[in-house]
Amino acid sequence: QVQLVESGGGLVQAGDSLRLSCAASGRTFSDYTMAWFRQAPGKEREFVAAITRTGGTTRYADSVKGRFTISRDNAEKTVNLQMNSLKPEDTAVYYCAASNVYLAYVARNFGSWGQGTQVTVSS
DSSP: OEEEEEEOOEEEETTOOEEEEEEEEESOGGGSEEEEEEEOTTSOOEEEEEEOTTSOOEEEOTTTTTTEEEEEETTTTEEEEEEOSOOGGGOEEEEEEEESSTTOOSGGGEEEEOOOEEEEEEO
């Protein structure tokens, strides 16, 4: 498995931008589809974005499409989530995750998870 550590969360205002990063260690980073999930208080964890091993293909939840961008750097073993035009409903703990499944987006397909980073968007 791969070990994941997220960073970059914080408190911002609606309309602001924030960039999350996830640093990986352990097994070969480029073997994995990488994704971001989020979980708001009282809600189930939900898929946000995913990127394939080479970074050539991405997938987004409809709620973030056009506002969020996922990217990865296999040399640096990092995956990032650029979040623009943030809304209060984006408030959640954001998790980085790794999967052996091509462009996976279902949580049960991810075997490695980070500890999460809090993003709070005020109105």
